[in-house]
Amino acid sequence: MKIVRRQRWLKLDNAAKIFPAARTRSWTNVFRLSVTLTEEIDPEILQKSVQDIKKRFPSICVRLSNGMFWYYIEETKDTPTVQPEGPHACMKMEFSEIKKCSVRILYYKNRISVEFFHSLTDGNGALVFIKTLAATYLENRYGIDVPHSDGVLDISVRAKGEELEDSFLKYAGKIPASRRDTDAYMHWGTPLDERFTPLVTGVLDISDIKKECSKYGVSVTTYLASVMAYAIQSIQEAEVPKRKHKKPIKIFLPVNLRNFYPSSTLRNFILFVIPAIETKYGHFEFDEIVKSFHHQIAFKLTEKNMSSIMATNVKDELNPALRVVPLFIKNIVMKAVYNLTGERKSSITISNLGNVKLPEIMDEYIERFDFILTPQCTQPNGCSIISYKGKLYISFVRKIKEPKLEQAFFTTLVKMGIHVKIESNRR
C-alpha cells in the first residue's frame, strides 16, 4: 500500500497576515535575495539542490491557501521548479501563482536568485534559506563539505519547532502602544507599467562608508537613512515649495527582532522604527539629520518599545470577535486599515540585511550577494542594502519613470567623497 505523506500546514505569523489582504491588482509584496557564484549555474544541479533542502524548510517551500477565517501556508507536494531569470526583478506574483508556490527560484549566468512572497519569511529567514541552498549547490557541484554554521542549516535533520514558531505571539508585551502617527511626504512621478521594474544598484566600499560613519559616530543604517532623508528633502524642496504643504520625511527601517529576543524562527520576526524630520520647520543640514536620526533610533529601538508594538499587533489577532469574522470580510477591513495606516506613515522603506557571513570554505566560490525589495504598494521606490566581502550593495527598485530619488541619493554620497559604482537592469 502506498503511504501518502500529509502535507504540513502552518498558520500565518502575525506580520504575514497583512500581505495577502493588502495585495492589489498590480502589486504583491515580494523581495529577492541573490547569490552570485564564480562559475555559471548548472540548472539541473540547482534543481536537485532545491529538492534536497525542500523538507528542511517546511515554512518556505509552501503555497498559500485560504481557510474560512484565515489564510495559511501549506507545504507543496512538488519541489519548486527552477526557472531562468527574466529582465525585471521582483515581478508581481499573481495570486494564482502564490497559491501554487509562494517562492520563485531563478538562475541567470552565475547567479541564483530566490523571490519570496513576504508572508513566508523576512529577509533574515530568507538569507538562511539562500545560504543553505548555495551550500547544498556547492556540495552537489564540487563535492565540498560545508560546515553547518553561519546560517547554513543541516539538511539531514528535520526542521526544529522553534524555527517554525510565530515569535510575535511568544514575545509580545502586555501593554499595547498607540498606532497614531502623522502622514509622511512621498514624492511621485509618472507611473510605470507593473511589468517594468527598473533596478539601480550602487556598489560601495564598506571601508569608505565606515569612515564616514565613524566621523559622525553612527551605524551604517543610520548614516544611509540620513542620506536618504537628505535626498528626499531635496526632492520635496523642488516639488513642494510652500512650507505649509510640506509633510515630514519619515524613513521606515525594519528591525530584526532576533537581535532582541532569543528566537531562531525562520518566519517573519521584524518590526520597525521610523525616524523622521519635520521639514515644515525649515531646511535640515546633513549633520542635523544624522544627529537627530541617531538619537531617534536609539530612543525607539528598545526591547520594551518593541514588545509594546508587538502587543498592539497581536492584540487584534487574538480578539475572539475578530477571529470569527469570515476571511473575505477580514480582507476588506485589513486592506482598508493597511491603506489608512500602513504606508502613508513613511516616505520610503530601507531594509538593511547587514553583512553576510558564510562558512570560510564557501567564500572562494561566492562573489556577491544582492537584496532587492519591491516598493510598497503606494510608495514609488523600495531600497534594500546588503554587504559581503567588503562591498555594500544598495539596490533601488522603482514604480515610476523618473529615477529622481536614486539620483539624489547616490549623488549625495558622491558629493561626500564616497565612490559609487552604478549597475542597472537597463542598458
Place this chain on the structure above:
Amino acid sequence: MSYCVNCGVELAEYIKKCPLCSTEVINPNQPYDFANTPPYPEYEPITKQRVSIKTMLGILAVIFAVPIAVCLVADLSDSMLTWSGYIISSLFTIYTIIVSALVIHRRSVLLEQIFDYGAISLLLIYIEYQSKGGWLLSFALPLLGGIALSTLFVTFLAKVLNKRILTVISFASFVLGALCVLCDFLIKFNFYNSISIGWSLYPLISLTAIGTVLIVIDSNSYLKRRLAKKFFI
C-alpha cells in the same frame, strides 16, 4: 571604467546611458561593449499573434449571414418581406458599426463616429418608412443629431486637440447635461405638446457642478498631484 559626467558615479561596463540621469556614456578609451556580461537578461517584448482584420471581417460576415438567411427563408414563405426587414436592417447596422470600428477607427475616430451615426440614421429611416410612425423628423433625428454632435465634440477635444483627461471629462459633463435638457424638451414637445423642460434641470445642475469641480482640479497642479497619489491603484 567610465564615469557619468553629470552624476559623478562610476558606471558598469555594459551601461550605455547613466541610469540616474540618462546622460550618454562617451569614453573613447573604453567603447561600449555589450558582450561584457550584463548582470540581467535583456528585455524581450512578447509579441502576441494577431488575427488579421480581413479574416475577422470574413468570420463576422459569416456569423451575421446565418441569422439573415434564416429570417429571409422564414419570412419569404408569405412571398413578401415583413418582420424580417427589421432584423436584417438591425443586423446590417451592427455589422456596419463593427466594420467601422475595425477599419475606419485606425484612420480617424471622428470619421468612424460619423459613419456609425449614418448607419443608425438609415436604420431609423427604414423603421419610420415601414411603420409610418411620424416621429423621425420631430424626435428621433434631432435626438440622434444631438447625441452625435455631443460625442463628436468630446472626441474632437480628446483626440484632435489632445486636451487633458480632466478637461475632456468636465466638458463631457456639460454636454451630457445639455443632452438631458434636449431629450426632456423633445419628449415634452412631441408627446405632451408642451414647450417646457422639467426633470432635466436636476442632471443639468449636477453635471455642470461636476464639470466645474473637475476644471478647478485640472487647473491646480498641486491638488491634482495629491489626488493622483491618493487614488493611485
